[in-house]
Structure formats: C-alpha cells, structure tokens
Amino acid sequence: MSQADQTDPANATVAETGHKVDWSTLPEDVFRVFEHRTAQNSAAYLLPTLKELQQRNPALTILDVGAGSASISASFANIVGPGGGRVTAVDINPVMLQRGKKLLADRYGVPIDGEDWITFLTADGHHLPFQDASFDIVHCHQVLAHNKGQAEILREMLRVTKPGGVVAAREGDMETEVFWPPLPGLLKFHEDLEVRVIRARGASTQSGRQLLSWALEANGGDRSKITTSFSVWSYSEPEERKMWAAGMVNGALNNPQVRESNIKSGILEADMDEMRDAWLEWQDRDDATLSMVQGEVLIKK
Numbered sequence: 001m002s003q004a005d006q007t008d009p010a011n012a013t014v015a016e017t018g019h020k021v022d023w024s025t026l027p028e029d030v031f032r033v034f035e036h037r038t039a040q041n042s043a044a045y046l047l048p049t050l051k052e053l054q055q056r057n058p059a060l061t062i063l064d065v066g067a068g069s070a071s072i073s074a075s076f077a078n079i080v081g082p083g084g085g086r087v088t089a090v091d092i093n094p095v096m097l098q099r100g101k102k103l104l105a106d107r108y109g110v111p112i113d114g115e116d117w118i119t120f121l122t123a124d125g126h127h128l129p130f131q132d133a134s135f136d137i138v139h140c141h142q143v144l145a146h147n148k149g150q151a152e153i154l155r156e157m158l159r160v161t162k163p164g165g166v167v168a169a170r171e172g173d174m175e176t177e178v179f180w181p182p183l184p185g186l187l188k189f190h191e192d193l194e195v196r197v198i199r200a201r202g203a204s205t206q207s208g209r210q211l212l213s214w215a216l217e218a219n220g221g222d223r224s225k226i227t228t229s230f231s232v233w234s235y236s237e238p239e240e241r242k243m244w245a246a247g248m249v250n251g252a253l254n255n256p257q258v259r260e261s262n263i264k265s266g267i268l269e270a271d272m273d274e275m276r277d278a279w280l281e282w283q284d285r286d287d288a289t290l291s292m293v294q295g296e297v298l299i300k301k
C-alpha cells in the first residue's frame with residue numbers, strides 16, 4: 001500500500017480499481033517493505049496493553065484486520081501463541097494472506113500445518129464474519145487510510161471486541177511525509193502517485209491526525225475510553241533506504257501493470273522515469289531521509 005502505506009507501493013497502484021489490483025503480480029521488493037513490519041516496530045503503542053491483558057489471561061485472542069501479508073499478525077502470534085493465545089488474520093485480498101503462512105514458519109519456526117497459533121480468512125473490515133465480543137484485541141495497521149467509512153470499520157472492530165478488550169489502530173498521515181533531499185522526482189511521486197491516488201479513492205491523506213475523530217465517531221463520543229499517540233515512520237538508514245526505494249521503484253514505477261494504470265490516470269512515461277531516477281539517487285545518498293507521522297489510537301471496550 002503506498003508509499004507507504006498510504007504509501008505502500010501496492011496501494012499506490014489502485015487508483016481506479018480500488019483493491020481489485022492483481023496483487024499476485026507485485027514484485028518481491030514490495031512485499032519486503034510490508035514484511036519488514038512486526039508488532040515491535042509497528043504496534044509498540046499497543047504492547048504495554050497487550051502485556052497487561054496477557055497477564056490477566058495468557059490465552060489472548062487477537063484479530064488483525066487488513067493484515068496484508070500478515071507479518072505483524074505473525075509477530076503477535078509469536079507473542080501470544082506459547083501461552084495458548086490465538087491470532088486471526090483477515091484481509092480483503094487473499095493473495096496477501098497466503099504469504100503470511102509461510103512467513104510464520106520462516107521467521108518464527110512455527111510449522112504451517114503443525115500449529116494453530118494463527119488462522120487466515122478473507123473478509124472485509126466493514127463486515128467482519130464474527131459474532132459480537134469474539135476477541136480480546138482487534139488491531140489494524142495502515143488500513144483505514146485506504147477506505148471510505150473509516151469510523152464504520154472501527155465500529156465493526158469494536159463490535160467484535162470483548163468487553164474489557166481493546167481496539168488498536170495506527171494510520172500514516174500522508175501529508176506529513178517529508179524527504180531530504182527534496183528531489184523534484186520524489187516530490188512529483190508524493191503528489192501524483194501517493195496523495196492523488198488516495199484522494200481519487202475517496203480516502204484520506206490526513207488519516208494520522210483524523211484517527212481520533214473516527215475513533216470518537218465509532219465509540220459514541222466517549223473520549224475517556226480512548227488513548228491517542230503519535231509516532232514517526234523513518235526510512236533513513238542505508239538498508240531501510242534501499243528496501244524502501246526498491247519497493248517504490250519496482251512496485252509503482254517499473255511494474256508494467258502499475259505503469260499502465262498510472263498512464264490511464266494521466267501520468268506521463270517521462271514523469272515515471274524521473275520519479276524512478278530520483279528514488280535511485282535518494283537510496284544512495286548518505287544525507288537522504290524519509291519520515292512520516294503516524295497516528296495511533298487505543299479504544300477500550
């Protein structure tokens with residue numbers, strides 16, 4: 001999903017087709033960006049609450065909505081699985097979830113068919129196929145920004161959360177994404193492939209700062225049950241820059257399916273070449289940085 005996630009490279013491609021893009025054609029470099037994510041680096045704001053709930057009940061149940069290739073779900077499973085906890089990963093796109101099974105085995109040594117620490121299901125966050133009060137923790141990361149009706153998704157997540165449990169969400173704020181150096185090709189990429197794509201989808205480029213307002217809409221306006229925080233996404237160390245640039249170049253600029261979709265939405269071949277060259281220059285410069293503010297909420301049920 002687009003530059004990040006708003007910006008996640010895969011989402012950068014779906015201006016006209018919503019989530020119907022054929023994710024199976026996306027290159028490994030795009031998945032590498034997603035699969036770099038863990039509970040520790042992407043849901044740190046939730047971990048103290050998770051530990052607290054786990055002390056009361058070691059067999060925690062976690063639902064990860066819009067789990068993608070499920071690297072965060074797998075890392076949740078690695079935390080709660082040994083104590084009898086279970087993770088359910090759902091995504092609207094089945095291609096993404098298939099990768100999660102392999103990841104759990106490769107990264108954490110949990111045999112794909114030998115354990116039931118994690119299960120995968122195709123489902124839309126607007127209509128979760130679970131009964132009320134089914135999970136202790138219901139989590140999403142970089143999902144609301146790609147949707148209309150963000151508060152409805154949070155409301156649905158609250159519905160399936162047990163009393164005493166928590167909904168956790170983290171969303172990037174695309175308008176706070178900044179680069180150094182300000183190469184014209186990168187600025188063009190930000191405006192034409194990220195901001196424009198999200199707006200065309202009717203979603204929000206200010207999700208980080210809007211998240212609390214959606215949480216209030218979802219829980220009937222009870223501010224006392226919501227904690228909000230902000231963290232910063234940074235892809236500035238040499239290895240991070242390489243991973244990020246490869247995701248952008250091969251996901252959004254070199255992929256023929258995506259190029260075709262970009263051309264249909266009015267982006268010139270020459271502009272895409274300029275963007276690609278800018279990412280390649282950026283990845284190799286020692287002074288290069290990228291950061292973006294992330295909004296976070298915890299909603300107690």
Ligand SMILES: C[S@@+](CC[C@H](N)C(=O)[O-])C[C@H]1O[C@@H](n2cnc3c(N)ncnc32)[C@H](O)[C@@H]1O
Nearest residue numbers: 001005008066067068091092093124125141142
């Ligand atoms: C940017 S990716 C994030 C994936 C994962 N949460 C992570 O952070 O790596 C967004 C994911 O949300 C999924 N998604 C978007 N809208 C959804 C919806 N309404 N219901 C379920 N999944 C959705 C997409 O298919 C995609 O896999």
